Amino acid sequence: MSNLIPTVKNGSERNSNLGFRSLPNLSSWMDDVLNKNFGNEFVSNFNTGITLPAVNVLDNADEYVVEMAVPGLKKEDFDISLDNQMLSISAELNMENEETNENYTRREFGYSSFQRTFSLPETVETDKIKAKYEDGLLKVLLPKRDEAKKKPLKQIKIS
Secondary structure (H helix, E strand, O other): OOOOOEEEOOOOOOOOOOOOOOOHHHHHHHHHHHHHOOOOOHHOOOOOOOOOOOOOEEEEOOEEEEEOOOOOHHHEEEEEEEEEOOOEEEEEEHHHEEEEEOOOOEEEEEEEEEEEEEEEEOOOOOOOOEEEEEEOEEEEEEEEHHHHOOOOOOOOOOO
């Protein structure tokens, strides 16, 4: 299991002129099941009806890589910060669309946001953290300190 521990915060809300909230989706149902059976380390907090982006955490020899699938955003939409070994990744999206045709006007708008936070191990070189966003995939590269890097297998001869 990785040393990166996700903690979840979600401040999402979606506005529409429908006047009702959608029924719970499969993701929120799964969160309820996982939370009751395994504790809150697997909770993704889908209780608002807006899903949080899925996150992969890779533990490579030289670095951790946090991958997040978030298509449709621009790199300017993200806020990535570090505070006391807590990595926070958030984004905010405001959508507004107005369409006018002969006898009617339709205006749709929405707001969604998410925030994912991770507790970083002390072995991360916090001064060298980098992030890139390409083709809908956000990658945050967390280099390991030299003492935390995996050493190659050493064979010991018997005398």
